Amino acid sequence: xxxxxxxxxxxxxxxxxxxxxxxxxxxxxxxxxxxxxxxxxxxxxxxxxxxxxxxxxxxxxxxxxxxxxxxxxxxxxxxxxxxxxxxxxxxxxxxxxxxxxxxxxxxxxxxxxxxxxxxxxxxxxx
Numbered sequence: 001x002x003x004x005x006x007x008x009x010x011x012x013x014x015x016x017x018x019x020x021x022x023x024x025x026x027x028x029x030x031x032x033x034x035x036x037x038x039x040x041x042x043x044x045x046x047x048x049x050x051x052x053x054x055x056x057x058x059x060x061x062x063x064x065x066x067x068x069x070x071x072x073x074x075x076x077x078x079x080x081x082x083x084x085x086x087x088x089x090x091x092x093x094x095x096x097x098x099x100x101x102x103x104x105x106x107x108x109x110x111x112x113x114x115x116x117x118x119x120x121x122x123x124x125x126x
Contacts, residue, residue, distance in 0.1 A: 017065040024102045025049040028061050035061075045092065046085025048102075052094075059098040060085055070107040072114050082122065096126075 021037070025048070029035040032051040038044045052058035062081050066074050082099055089096050107115060 013065070013067075016067070017063075020065050020102075020104050021048050021063045024061050024063050032059065043084070043088075045088035046081055046083075047088075052097075054092065054094045057095050057097045058089075059100070060096050061100045061102055063102050066103050067105050069105045070103050070111050072108075072111050075111070075114055075118070078115075079118070086126070 025035055025037050028049050028051065035049050035051045037049050038047040046062065047058075047060050048063040049061040050058045062085065064070075064074065064077060064081065078101060081101070085096055085099060
């Protein structure tokens with residue numbers, strides 16, 4: 001059985017997902033000092049990587065490994081990720097000043113349209 005090309009290095013979807021999360025933290029570190037990752041234990045507070053102080057303001061990078069494309073079927077997971085991050089921030093004494101969604105695939109047309117509208121509404125609300 002032939003593995004998908006995205007699994008060539010990692011061996012599985014779970015391995016590719018973990019690899020993608022590490023890569024985004026490394027990329028974020030290139031432009032932001034002191035980027036750290038949060039280990040899921042049991043949850044990750046809606047944070048895969050962040051810069052700042054968990055007692056103050058943070059920038060969050062949230063990874064969602066949607067392959068081979070991102071569709072509106074994943075919109076609920078995206079909404080929940082931001083909601084979880086905001087809830088954890090309120091409960092744990094920090095604020096999210098910037099939330100960056102990182103996906104390794106392109107959005108199809110309906111997903112891009114949904115994202116544009118949802119993003120505007122979230123920016124206005126938060």
